Amino acid sequence: MEPVTFLEAIRQALFEEMDRDPAVICIGEDISVYGGAFKVTAGLLERFGWERVIDTPISETAIIGAACGMSYLGLRPVVELQFVDFIACCFNQLTNFVAKSNYRWGAPVPMVVRAPSGGGVHGGPFHSGNPEMYFMHTPGLKIVYPSTPYDAKGLMKAAIRDNNPVLFFEHKFLYRRIKEALPAEDYVVPLGQAMVRRKGSDLTIVSYAAMAHTSLEAAAELAKEGIEAEVIDLRTLVPLDQETIVNSVKKTNKILIVHEDTRTGGIAGEIAAILNEQAFEHLDGPITRVTALDTPVPYSPPLEERFLPQLADIVRAARDLARF
Amino acid sequence: MFPKNTLRPAWPPPMHNTAKNNGRAKVTASPALTREQHLDLYFFMALNRAVEEAMVRLFRQNKIVGGLYSSLGQEAVSVGTAYALEKRDWMAPMIRNIGSLLVKGVPPRDIFTQHMARYTSPTKGKDGTSHFGDLKNLHIVSPISMLGDLIPVMTGVAMAGRYLGQKIVAMTWIGDGGSSTGAFHEGLNLAAVQRAPLVLVLENNQWAYSTPVSRQVPLRDLADRARAYGVHSAIVDGNDVAAVYQTAKAAVDRCRAGQGPVLIEAKTMRMRGHAQHDPAEYVPQGMFEYWKARDPIERCEKFLTANKLWDAKTKSEIHARIDGLIKADLEFAENSPLPPPELAEQGVYCEGPLCLEPRWERPIAEVTPPGCSVQAAWKVSDPGSIEAGQAMPGAPLAKFTRMEKTPAAPRSPAKGSTKKIAARSKGRR
The missing domain is CATH 3.40.50.970 (Thiamin diphosphate (ThDP)-binding fold, Pyr/PP domains)
Known part of the structure; x- marks a missing residue:
C-alpha cells in the first residue's frame, strides 16, 4: 500500500x-x-x-x-x-x-x-x-x-x-x-483506547496528537542516556483510557504528562487527580507536566516556539523525574 | 433624562400593536374552517388554559419543584399554529407553547409530571417544564432555555426531512425577545439559503421578561426581520385562533410545496409575568385591560355562538371532557413517584442502538454514487448569479479512487438519473 x-x-x-x-x-x-x-x-x-x-x-x-x-x-x-x-x-x-x-x-x-x-x-x-x-x-x-x-x-x-x-x-x-x-480493508480504532507507543520501565510519558510524536523523540533521546520511557498516546480524551495510564504508572512509578494545550486546567491536572485516586502508593516521584504557557498562542515564530513545549523541555523534565 | 433622540424607542410602549400585514403579500386564505375544526381549536385552547390553571394550583401547593411559565392570553398562537401541522411534521415548542404540545398529541399528564419532576415524566425527572420531546412518534424536539437555538436545529430537521424524501415541515416558535439572539439570525439565514421547509412563528407577546418590544427592536413589525433574509412573512392577530390557523396552514402548505421558509409574526400579549414569581408590575396601566378584552378564548366563544356553531350543550360537553382529562391526569401525576437518585448517573451517553433510524422515502440510488455524482463546479447562469452545478453527461468523475477494492464509480449513470438530479437542483434554487 x-x-x-x-x-x-x-x-x-x-x-x-x-x-x-x-x-x-x-x-x-x-x-x-x-x-x-x-x-x-x-x-x-x-x-x-x-x-x-x-x-x-x-x-x-x-x-x-x-x-x-x-x-x-x-x-x-x-x-x-x-x-x-x-x-x-x-x-x-x-x-x-x-x-x-x-x-x-x-x-x-x-x-x-x-x-x-x-x-x-x-x-x-x-x-x-x-x-x-x-x-x-x-x-x-x-x-x-x-x-x-x-x-x-x-x-x-x-x-x-x-x-x-x-x-x-x-x-x-x-x-x-x-x-x-494503511490496510486495504475496512477497520475502526475503537474510541476510548489509549496506545502504548513505546515500552519502557523508568517512567511513563503520556501525551496525544502532535506532542505524542515529540514525546517519542524525547524517549529516543532519553534512551541514549539509559532512561527507558514508556510513551502512551491517549488517542481519545473522552472516554479517557484511565486503565492504560494507571497500569503503566504501576509499572514505572513515575509519570510525565505532555500537552500542547495551555497549562492551567489542561488534561495533565485531570490525569494527576486520577493518579492520586488510583495509584497514589505507586508514585515514586512528583507527577510532572510539560505544557504550553498560560497565554494565547503568539504569532511570531520565536514566540510560538517559546509557547509550545519543545523536545528539550520534555527531555529535561523526564531526566529530572527519572532521578527520583 | 435621556437626551432627545429620535432613535430612542417610544416610551411608554404602545398599548397595542395592530396586526396589519403592512405591505406584505396577502396570505392566501385557506378555505373556511369546518365546524369540527372550529370546535377543535376551541377545545385545545380551553384545554391549554385548564392545564395551566391546574398547574397554578399545583404551584401554590408547592408541588411544582421549579418555575412555572404562563401562556395565559397566548393560547390561540400555540394552538392555531400547531393545528396546521400533520402527524408526520416536526415541531419544537418554546416554554409557553403548552397548547402546541397538546395539539401534537402530548397528554396533559406529561406536562404535569414534567413540572412536578416525577419519574413518570417523559424525561424521568431529568428536565422540567416543556423541556421534553419525542423523536419516534410525535416528532417533537425538546426546547432548551437558550433562545433561538431551536431555529437552526429545526432547519436541520427540515433539511434532513427533505434529504430523506419525507415531505415534512418543521415548525418552531420564538418570542420578540428571542428574535435578537445570534442563533435566530444564523438559523433563519441558513433556512432561507437552503430553502428549508421551516415555519418560524414569532410570537410577539410585547414583553421579554420586563423589557418591552420597543426597547428590544426599533421596528413596528418584527416580521420585517424576515425580509432581510429573503424569507416570506406574514403578520396575524395572535388572539384570533382561526386567523392564526389559516395563516399557519398557508405557511405549512407553502413550505411543503418547496417554496422555502415562512416567518409568521403573531401579535399577542403575555397576560402574566415572566414566570409565577413575577407580578409584572412593570406593565403599564391599561395594557392588561386592553388585551383582556381581546382574550382569545372568549373571542372564540363569541364567534362560535354568533355563527351558531355550538350551543350550551356542546360547550358543557367540551368542558366536561376537559375536566375529566385534567382530573385523571392530575391524579396520575400526583401519585407518581420521584425518580430514584441513581438515575442521575445514567444516560449521559447513548449506549444502546439509535432510537431513530433514517426513514427513506425516496430511492437511495438518488443519493449514492453514481446517481448523486456531479461535476464540482459552480454554475454561472449569468454574471452575478451563481448556483450549484449539476451532473453533466460526460463530466469527469471524482478523481478519488479509494483502494483497488472499490474502483471509481462507473461513468454511466442510468438514463434519467442525471436528468433527475438536474431537475432536483433546479427545483431547489
Missing part, C-alpha cells in the same frame, strides 16, 4: 463512510467545490453531490444546530469547522443543546465535528488553539485527538458510527507531515 498522509487518511475515512452509509453527509464552510480550507473534503462533492456535501454560510451556531437537527432524523452529519478556534462561536449549541440532548430527553445526537486544531504552523492567536478541555468538561461529548494516519482513519470511522456527538480534533501540524501505509 502507498503510504498516505494524515490528511488523506481522514479523507479516505469520509469517502468510505459516505460510500457505506447514505445517512452520512458532510456540512461546513467551503467544503464542496473548494474541498475545505485544508482540502480534506476534496472530491467528496463530485462523488456524493450537492445534497450530501453542503456548503453553509459563516454561521457556526447554525451549522452545529442544523447537524443536530439532522441527526434527530437518523442522519449522521459530519461537520467541518474551518478551524477549531471557531468552535467558540457555537459553544452554546454544542455544550447546551447537543451535549445534553441524550441525558435530558433521550435523544442521541450521532454527529461528528471535525476541527483542524493545534499550533506550530504560525497561525496566531485565532488559528492555533487547543480548546479540548472546554469540552472535556462537558458531559455528553466524546473527544478524539489522533496522532497517526492509521488512527485518524480508524477513529474517524468509529466516530461516525458512534451514536454520540464526537469532537474530532485534527492537528494541522500533522496533516501533511507524516505518512503511513
Whole structure:
C-alpha cells in the first residue's frame, strides 16, 4: 500500500463512510467545490453531490444546530469547522443543546465535528488553539485527538458510527507531515483506547496528537542516556483510557504528562487527580507536566516556539523525574 | 433624562400593536374552517388554559419543584399554529407553547409530571417544564432555555426531512425577545439559503421578561426581520385562533410545496409575568385591560355562538371532557413517584442502538454514487448569479479512487438519473 498522509487518511475515512452509509453527509464552510480550507473534503462533492456535501454560510451556531437537527432524523452529519478556534462561536449549541440532548430527553445526537486544531504552523492567536478541555468538561461529548494516519482513519470511522456527538480534533501540524501505509480493508480504532507507543520501565510519558510524536523523540533521546520511557498516546480524551495510564504508572512509578494545550486546567491536572485516586502508593516521584504557557498562542515564530513545549523541555523534565 | 433622540424607542410602549400585514403579500386564505375544526381549536385552547390553571394550583401547593411559565392570553398562537401541522411534521415548542404540545398529541399528564419532576415524566425527572420531546412518534424536539437555538436545529430537521424524501415541515416558535439572539439570525439565514421547509412563528407577546418590544427592536413589525433574509412573512392577530390557523396552514402548505421558509409574526400579549414569581408590575396601566378584552378564548366563544356553531350543550360537553382529562391526569401525576437518585448517573451517553433510524422515502440510488455524482463546479447562469452545478453527461468523475477494492464509480449513470438530479437542483434554487 502507498503510504498516505494524515490528511488523506481522514479523507479516505469520509469517502468510505459516505460510500457505506447514505445517512452520512458532510456540512461546513467551503467544503464542496473548494474541498475545505485544508482540502480534506476534496472530491467528496463530485462523488456524493450537492445534497450530501453542503456548503453553509459563516454561521457556526447554525451549522452545529442544523447537524443536530439532522441527526434527530437518523442522519449522521459530519461537520467541518474551518478551524477549531471557531468552535467558540457555537459553544452554546454544542455544550447546551447537543451535549445534553441524550441525558435530558433521550435523544442521541450521532454527529461528528471535525476541527483542524493545534499550533506550530504560525497561525496566531485565532488559528492555533487547543480548546479540548472546554469540552472535556462537558458531559455528553466524546473527544478524539489522533496522532497517526492509521488512527485518524480508524477513529474517524468509529466516530461516525458512534451514536454520540464526537469532537474530532485534527492537528494541522500533522496533516501533511507524516505518512503511513494503511490496510486495504475496512477497520475502526475503537474510541476510548489509549496506545502504548513505546515500552519502557523508568517512567511513563503520556501525551496525544502532535506532542505524542515529540514525546517519542524525547524517549529516543532519553534512551541514549539509559532512561527507558514508556510513551502512551491517549488517542481519545473522552472516554479517557484511565486503565492504560494507571497500569503503566504501576509499572514505572513515575509519570510525565505532555500537552500542547495551555497549562492551567489542561488534561495533565485531570490525569494527576486520577493518579492520586488510583495509584497514589505507586508514585515514586512528583507527577510532572510539560505544557504550553498560560497565554494565547503568539504569532511570531520565536514566540510560538517559546509557547509550545519543545523536545528539550520534555527531555529535561523526564531526566529530572527519572532521578527520583 | 435621556437626551432627545429620535432613535430612542417610544416610551411608554404602545398599548397595542395592530396586526396589519403592512405591505406584505396577502396570505392566501385557506378555505373556511369546518365546524369540527372550529370546535377543535376551541377545545385545545380551553384545554391549554385548564392545564395551566391546574398547574397554578399545583404551584401554590408547592408541588411544582421549579418555575412555572404562563401562556395565559397566548393560547390561540400555540394552538392555531400547531393545528396546521400533520402527524408526520416536526415541531419544537418554546416554554409557553403548552397548547402546541397538546395539539401534537402530548397528554396533559406529561406536562404535569414534567413540572412536578416525577419519574413518570417523559424525561424521568431529568428536565422540567416543556423541556421534553419525542423523536419516534410525535416528532417533537425538546426546547432548551437558550433562545433561538431551536431555529437552526429545526432547519436541520427540515433539511434532513427533505434529504430523506419525507415531505415534512418543521415548525418552531420564538418570542420578540428571542428574535435578537445570534442563533435566530444564523438559523433563519441558513433556512432561507437552503430553502428549508421551516415555519418560524414569532410570537410577539410585547414583553421579554420586563423589557418591552420597543426597547428590544426599533421596528413596528418584527416580521420585517424576515425580509432581510429573503424569507416570506406574514403578520396575524395572535388572539384570533382561526386567523392564526389559516395563516399557519398557508405557511405549512407553502413550505411543503418547496417554496422555502415562512416567518409568521403573531401579535399577542403575555397576560402574566415572566414566570409565577413575577407580578409584572412593570406593565403599564391599561395594557392588561386592553388585551383582556381581546382574550382569545372568549373571542372564540363569541364567534362560535354568533355563527351558531355550538350551543350550551356542546360547550358543557367540551368542558366536561376537559375536566375529566385534567382530573385523571392530575391524579396520575400526583401519585407518581420521584425518580430514584441513581438515575442521575445514567444516560449521559447513548449506549444502546439509535432510537431513530433514517426513514427513506425516496430511492437511495438518488443519493449514492453514481446517481448523486456531479461535476464540482459552480454554475454561472449569468454574471452575478451563481448556483450549484449539476451532473453533466460526460463530466469527469471524482478523481478519488479509494483502494483497488472499490474502483471509481462507473461513468454511466442510468438514463434519467442525471436528468433527475438536474431537475432536483433546479427545483431547489
